Amino acid sequence: MDKFLGIVEGGRFSILLPRPQCCTVRLTRIMKPASIAEELVASHEINLAEYEGKAIMVTGSLPEHKGWLYEASVIDQSGPILTEVVKELFR
Template identity: 40%
Template sequence: MNLKHQYLGIVEAGRFKLLMPNSVAGGYRRLTTMKMQGTQPPELNEIHLDEHDGQAILVSGSANEVWIWSAEVVEVASAILTILIKQMLENTQTEVPH
């Protein structure tokens, strides 16, 4: 069974920087529509994100250390929502535990 997961991130210079889930936050992944068991290189079906530069996006798929396979861009956040997401994450990262 191949479970799809959801990943929230920001597109920076055409690269998908993961914000959530926390287990992969801060890392970068490339997106491909190809299935993980594909026989061809994933680059053939790579999703290019240049048009979403600076925006938060929600992606579904199955990730490894480099790729999100069977990737689908589920939603692209508006400018306002992207600013709120960035601000929320900055506040979370700068909080000092008690």
């Protein structure tokens, strides 16, 4: 599992670290097999509403397929002060 630092904006996770990362993703608890229906992946999506506007650290797997971070788990969240520091450092 890899660790990712980012900000939750609009219910999606914007990856800031490790650099260079590409994108904003949705988080799902499901493991990514060779082929899987998008509906199944979405049914295991982690609701990020409680983290909106915060910096969070997540573990998971980011395969070539963009848009989802698989086997995801939120392992930490920042308070308001640290969130502002993260935003200033990485944007």
